[in-house]
Amino acid sequence: MKRPLLLMVAGALALVAAGCGESPSVTVYKQGKYQGKPDAEPWGNDAFKGDKLAWERAIKARNERQDETSRGTPTAAN
Numbered sequence: 001m002k003r004p005l006l007l008m009v010a011g012a013l014a015l016v017a018a019g020c021g022e023s024p025s026v027t028v029y030k031q032g033k034y035q036g037k038p039d040a041e042p043w044g045n046d047a048f049k050g051d052k053l054a055w056e057r058a059i060k061a062r063n064e065r066q067d068e069t070s071r072g073t074p075t076a077a078n
Contacts, residue, residue, distance in 0.1 A: 042055060043055035
């Protein structure tokens with residue numbers, strides 16, 4: 001009875017001790033320059049192949065589909 005309890009307490013203490021350490025932070029900003037991945041245009045992917053106008057049309061169509069006024073009138077429950 002004492003051995004399993006002792007193992008559980010030892011395991012809990014090991015988990016608590018492991019959570020107390022500090023991990024080094026990764027700095028992606030140094031001396032005024034961003035060191036991370038450069039941003040790309042939203043239309044620069046396989047779907048639009050760099051066509052900005054096609055991307056703008058797709059965004060406009062998506063926004064029009066999200067318009068609440070185009071949903072129609074609700075039907076009354078019978």
